[in-house]
Amino acid sequence: MTAVLGLGGSGHDWSSCATDGHRLVAVDEERLVRSKYGLGADLLAGVSRRACLGELRLSPAGVDHVVACELVPRPFYHSYRKRVTLINHHLAHAYSAFGASGLDRAAVLVADNSGSLVSGRKAGTGDREVETISGFVADHTGVHLVHRVSGQHILDAGSESAYYQPGETDNSLGQFYRAASLAAGLAYTGPKTRYPVSEDGKTMGLAPYGDDRFVDETAELITLLPDGDVRISASKVAHVFERMTESGTFADRAALAHAAQEILERALVHCATALYEQTGLTDLCIAGGVGLNSVANGRILAETPFQRVFVVPAAGDNGISLGCAYYGLHQLAGTPVTGLPALRDAYLGPAYPPARLDAALAGSGFVTRNPDDLPGTVAELLARGEIVGWFDGRSEFGPRALGHRSIFAAPFPASVREHLNDNVKHREWFRPYAPVIKEERAGELFALGQPSPYMLIVAEVTRPDRIPAATHVDGTARLQTLAREQNPAVYELLTGFEALTGCPVLLNTSFNVAGQPIVETPEDAVAAFGAMHLDHLVLGRLLVSRT
Numbered sequence: 001m002t003a004v005l006g007l008g009g010s011g012h013d014w015s016s017c018a019t020d021g022h023r024l025v026a027v028d029e030e031r032l033v034r035s036k037y038g039l040g041a042d043l044l045a046g047v048s049r050r051a052c053l054g055e056l057r058l059s060p061a062g063v064d065h066v067v068a069c070e071l072v073p074r075p076f077y078h079s080y081r082k083r084v085t086l087i088n089h090h091l092a093h094a095y096s097a098f099g100a101s102g103l104d105r106a107a108v109l110v111a112d113n114s115g116s117l118v119s120g121r122k123a124g125t126g127d128r129e130v131e132t133i134s135g136f137v138a139d140h141t142g143v144h145l146v147h148r149v150s151g152q153h154i155l156d157a158g159s160e161s162a163y164y165q166p167g168e169t170d171n172s173l174g175q176f177y178r179a180a181s182l183a184a185g186l187a188y189t190g191p192k193t194r195y196p197v198s199e200d201g202k203t204m205g206l207a208p209y210g211d212d213r214f215v216d217e218t219a220e221l222i223t224l225l226p227d228g229d230v231r232i233s234a235s236k237v238a239h240v241f242e243r244m245t246e247s248g249t250f251a252d253r254a255a256l257a258h259a260a261q262e263i264l265e266r267a268l269v270h271c272a273t274a275l276y277e278q279t280g281l282t283d284l285c286i287a288g289g290v291g292l293n294s295v296a297n298g299r300i301l302a303e304t305p306f307q308r309v310f311v312v313p314a315a316g317d318n319g320i321s322l323g324c325a326y327y328g329l330h331q332l333a334g335t336p337v338t339g340l341p342a343l344r345d346a347y348l349g350p351a352y353p354p355a356r357l358d359a360a361l362a363g364s365g366f367v368t369r370n371p372d373d374l375p376g377t378v379a380e381l382l383a384r385g386e387i388v389g390w391f392d393g394r395s396e397f398g399p400r401a402l403g404h405r406s407i408f409a410a411p412f413p414a415s416v417r418e419h420l421n422d423n424v425k426h427r428e429w430f431r432p433y434a435p436v437i438k439e440e441r442a443g444e445l446f447a448l449g450q451p452s453p454y455m456l457i458v459a460e461v462t463r464p465d466r467i468p469a470a471t472h473v474d475g476t477a478r479l480q481t482l483a484r485e486q487n488p489a490v491y492e493l494l495t496g497f498e499a500l501t502g503c504p505v506l507l508n509t510s511f512n513v514a515g516q517p518i519v520e521t522p523e524d525a526v527a528a529f530g531a532m533h534l535d536h537l538v539l540g541r542l543l544v545s546r547t
Helices: 029-033 047-055 074-080 089-101 173-183 200-209 215-219 234-244 250-279 294-303 317-332 354-361 374-383 415-424 439-444 488-501 522-531
Strands: 004-008 015-019 024-028 065-069 084-087 106-111 117-119 129-139 142-154 222-224 230-232 283-287 308-311 367-369 388-391 405-409 434-438 458-461 476-478 480-482 505-510 536-539 542-545
Touching (some): 004 047, 004 074, 004 317, 015 047, 024 047, 024 317, 029 047, 065 074, 065 089, 065 317, 084 317, 089 106, 089 129, 089 142, 089 317, 117 142, 129 173, 129 250, 142 234, 173 234, 173 250, 200 250, 200 294, 215 250, 234 250, 250 283, 250 294, 294 458, 294 476, 354 522, 354 536, 374 388, 374 405, 374 488, 405 415, 434 439, 434 476, 488 505
Parallel strands (some): 004 065, 065 084, 283 308, 434 480
Antiparallel strands (some): 004 015, 106 129, 129 142, 367 542, 388 405, 434 505, 458 476
16 A cells, blocks of 8 residues: 655645545545634644545655655645645646546646746746746646746745735736736635735636626737647736726626636636647647636637536646546656546545534534435425525535535525525625436426536526526536436436436525635534524435524
């Protein structure tokens, strides 16, 4: 057995992934320290490191290889500093997507805000250039760079630690979209960070409410060049976007979101098409923070020659730990690509024994039942219009709840969406909710030609009248397709709900309140249930109610 510990993150989204070559365990710091994006976490303590190693019953001394990317802050790997292998940031992203995909050969597209240095130094005021978009070919020999876009990364880093704070990066699609989010006022500014963290998923959700007033001017900010190159001035983008939204009106903010989304999609289709022409491959893997833009992923699938698109569930910097673990297995331990533990699902978090679930409920005052048919019982509650929190098994790795840390509701009537936004999740009214459907039934309601198990591809809803609460204003949805073997309990829940209502879809959203991480432990779930306007909670085998 070869044990590998991968460490990920940059200025936020720190995570750990441990593997023995067969099993994978991965979790974000934010889930365990209960701070959004992990901000304020003690990286020396590294609770995610301990959790992952503990799940595999490994001690630090029992780890054969430790791998981190060059943007992971030193404190996170300090205890392994004499034997850590540091690798390129975009290479780690690429390994995360290809290793997870289970494919034998694929092109890999990585796009984010900024990656490893191409030239210059982390500290000081001198010029520095960083990678922004990378194209790779991945096969049995490894992951090989075929094309790179880079840009000047502008910030005043008086020390290496300051380098991990946001700067302005030229020729970066991630920076381009981040600037739109900041200008639209869609950023997290919690008490544990000096710098706003753009919440680009909100911008993506706002975009369909905007009109075309800013599209032409925004298109002029990005120059698309041969071979997938792009040219973007970060300072000009920030200036123009701030001017566009200086009125502060919802209409202008939505129009900016619409323009930024449209031009981002065009640029990504340009980059992906060039990568196809450079590689001739028909399978595409996607990683990097821009890969979380599920609308753009759907457009890549629809408008490029690639026949299959795989997006790793942790496409952001938390997924770096997964990529580092795969790199360690393949390049350091000699595991062949065909022997890497590909993802069958995204449930990679630590396990919690039934006794801990029981202890979390002790003294809560809630009423518990142990139904013979838990999915059938919950299906009846959902069919009556009740809202149910669902905690089961190991947590999902990545930002999407996929049936282990979820809130479920009926996808109708349309008012369910308003109820969830206003009374349960307490989040912006314009944000959509996602549907989950059995994989083999997806074609009945969605125009999508491949599975979408990780809720990272948006498709047209062909019957929006049947699922109005899970259909966005533009008639699309970021759907999750579910195979029985991925989650038998939720699969049976879908079966029971359809038998009662005739609808094969449930509304699925993350089990958390806006501004807080998704629940991780049974204690988190019970506390969240007590604080939220949920009707019931599934906690493992138990159905928990207030009375």
